[in-house]
Amino acid sequence: MEFCKGIYADDMVCRKLENAEFIPFIHVITLPLTEDGQLEIYPAYVLAQKEYQGLPFKVVGIASGREEALVLVEIMVNDCIDETGTVDLKAYLDF
Numbered sequence: 001m002e003f004c005k006g007i008y009a010d011d012m013v014c015r016k017l018e019n020a021e022f023i024p025f026i027h028v029i030t031l032p033l034t035e036d037g038q039l040e041i042y043p044a045y046v047l048a049q050k051e052y053q054g055l056p057f058k059v060v061g062i063a064s065g066r067e068e069a070l071v072l073v074e075i076m077v078n079d080c081i082d083e084t085g086t087v088d089l090k091a092y093l094d095f
Contacts, residue, residue, distance in 0.1 A: 003059045012068070
């Protein structure tokens with residue numbers, strides 16, 4: 001698993017990570033494993049399963065829940081549009 005240099009995270013995740021608190025429903029936002037699509041959202045526990053270990057996930061965001069992950073995706077898209085004028089998230093997100 002690889003992490004984006006400018007990873008997006010919601011405020012609750014940041015606070016809990018700073019305080020070393022448990023985050024039960026964390027979701028990660030990744031670039032897609034295939035050429036299709038822009039981003040994928042997974043509950044973190046899924047990535048811990050045997051079938052997913054070893055896959056080349058590129059994490060671009062961490063959120064405290066699915067709804068928060070959707071908000072982060074919207075922020076990523078808006079940032080991408082503001083900076084590049086496009087919605088090419090794969091090129092925008094820095095690895």
